[in-house]
Amino acid sequence: MSVLVVGLSHKSAPVPVLERAALSAEALPKLLRDLHQSGDVAGTFIVSTCNRVEIYADVDRFHGSVAAICELLSQYSGIPTQELTGHLYVHYEERAVKHLLNVAAGLDSMVVGEGQILGQVRSALNVAREQGTLGRALGDAGSAALRAGKRAHAETGIDRAGASLVSVGIEAAVAALGRPSLTGQRVLVVGAGSMSSLAATTAARAGARTVTVANRTRRHADRLAAAVNGRTADLDALPAAIADADLVISCTGASGLVITADLVRAGLAGRTGDDPLVFLDLALPRDVAPEVAELPAVTVIGLDELADAGRNAVAGPGITSEVAAVRAIVDEEFETHRAAAVAAQVTPTVVALRAKAAEVVDAELTRLAGRLQNVEGFDGHALDEIARSVRRVVDKLLHAPTVRVKELAGSPRGDGYDEALRVLFDLDPRTVEAVTRAEPDEKVVDIAVLPSPSAPEGSGE
Numbered sequence: 001m002s003v004l005v006v007g008l009s010h011k012s013a014p015v016p017v018l019e020r021a022a023l024s025a026e027a028l029p030k031l032l033r034d035l036h037q038s039g040d041v042a043g044t045f046i047v048s049t050c051n052r053v054e055i056y057a058d059v060d061r062f063h064g065s066v067a068a069i070c071e072l073l074s075q076y077s078g079i080p081t082q083e084l085t086g087h088l089y090v091h092y093e094e095r096a097v098k099h100l101l102n103v104a105a106g107l108d109s110m111v112v113g114e115g116q117i118l119g120q121v122r123s124a125l126n127v128a129r130e131q132g133t134l135g136r137a138l139g140d141a142g143s144a145a146l147r148a149g150k151r152a153h154a155e156t157g158i159d160r161a162g163a164s165l166v167s168v169g170i171e172a173a174v175a176a177l178g179r180p181s182l183t184g185q186r187v188l189v190v191g192a193g194s195m196s197s198l199a200a201t202t203a204a205r206a207g208a209r210t211v212t213v214a215n216r217t218r219r220h221a222d223r224l225a226a227a228v229n230g231r232t233a234d235l236d237a238l239p240a241a242i243a244d245a246d247l248v249i250s251c252t253g254a255s256g257l258v259i260t261a262d263l264v265r266a267g268l269a270g271r272t273g274d275d276p277l278v279f280l281d282l283a284l285p286r287d288v289a290p291e292v293a294e295l296p297a298v299t300v301i302g303l304d305e306l307a308d309a310g311r312n313a314v315a316g317p318g319i320t321s322e323v324a325a326v327r328a329i330v331d332e333e334f335e336t337h338r339a340a341a342v343a344a345q346v347t348p349t350v351v352a353l354r355a356k357a358a359e360v361v362d363a364e365l366t367r368l369a370g371r372l373q374n375v376e377g378f379d380g381h382a383l384d385e386i387a388r389s390v391r392r393v394v395d396k397l398l399h400a401p402t403v404r405v406k407e408l409a410g411s412p413r414g415d416g417y418d419e420a421l422r423v424l425f426d427l428d429p430r431t432v433e434a435v436t437r438a439e440p441d442e443k444v445v446d447i448a449v450l451p452s453p454s455a456p457e458g459s460g461e
Helices: 015-021 027-036 062-077 080-087 094-104 116-131 138-153 166-177 195-205 218-227 233-244 261-269 288-292 301-312 321-372 380-408 415-424 428-437
Strands: 001-009 041-048 054-060 089-092 186-190 208-212 231-233 247-250 276-283 297-301
Touching: 001 062, 001 094, 001 138, 015 054, 015 062, 015 080, 015 301, 027 041, 027 062, 027 116, 041 062, 041 116, 041 138, 041 247, 054 062, 054 094, 054 138, 062 080, 089 094, 094 116, 094 138, 094 321, 116 138, 116 195, 138 321, 166 195, 166 247, 166 276, 166 297, 166 301, 186 195, 195 208, 195 218, 195 247, 208 218, 208 233, 218 231, 231 233, 233 261, 261 276, 261 288, 288 297, 288 321, 321 380, 321 415, 380 415
Parallel strands: 186 208, 186 247, 208 231, 247 276, 276 297
Antiparallel strands: 001 054, 001 089, 041 054
16 A cells, blocks of 8 residues: 545635635545545545645555546536646655645645644544544654644744745735735624634734634634734624724635625725724635625735745745755655654564464474373473473574664665565465454545656646
């Protein structure tokens, strides 16, 4: 089995395509189960954020698995496969694992170094584990990615050098308001999820005069508002809340538009003066209707605009060295994971060898006990001592080759050492396979348009 990732992100697809491909919280578990039931997929998890939809899978066949994944993603997104494949990238085996580590460390984010993606990867792994689709190989790769991400933020200054998508968005909004900062401005946050919480907290710390939270579930809005010493508003009263705001930050998980042009017109009618009104739309699919940007004195900043702003935000002095430090951490964690994975591949052979040795020892000891049972003065204690000695001798003889074969497995043509061990000791392939199966688990596409395992990395990468 090998790790495969098929995905699209802000690097390979425009925001309208990402909107259509975005997976709702209700669809995610069902897609996981459908993927897991595919014949070539032994394990899977999905990272779905406002900037990417990536399906990771532990697969037996490359092309068949890519076809199955693309077909299901097309079904769930409603995007025809011919259109979808033009925006997809595909990574396989080690490059897939390396990509996951880069994602978790924030190196592949729209704003390099942002920390929210680490929690999103952790959540993706937890959802797959709850659904029973994760599997051991992907669980191990996910653990390596989480370690890389945590080390990146703990051991480097990537948090200080880079900025979160929310921070970049608020900076762009402040510029659109014509203000030097957010101090004294009135902020309305629509939504109460993780992104909304970050937005409300960032606005409060930036000196916003008021922070109002509107959400479909009132208790969630109350909790977030209390955390930032803000207030709440009902979604039904959104026009009045818009009338009393300078900046509206919207990041709900709704599948359709939340803020329409008619709703904003009603809000504008309740405003006094002609002060600018800015909408910062961080949702995917988008919350704010495109027509809102055509209204007088209104500016809409969406993910399209933030892509350029994010790149500019991380181009300052110091970021290059921090990114290099994170890349070094990713490389180190990748090599650690690769070595462990290689060692795990030869483990079934080692286990089978030791099992065969134990069978030979037991058979010989049984034969010896039968021959000595009538010998005068020979008791069970003596036979036990002989058994222990024989087993120690066998263990010592096997120790060096079994340890060495794990070390050599990662070297060029290292799989030959594993095969040599099987041949030299005449190990039954069925026994090795049985050990492999017993290892515990954790809790129509045109293939020609997709890269093969040996082809260059996919679009946008």
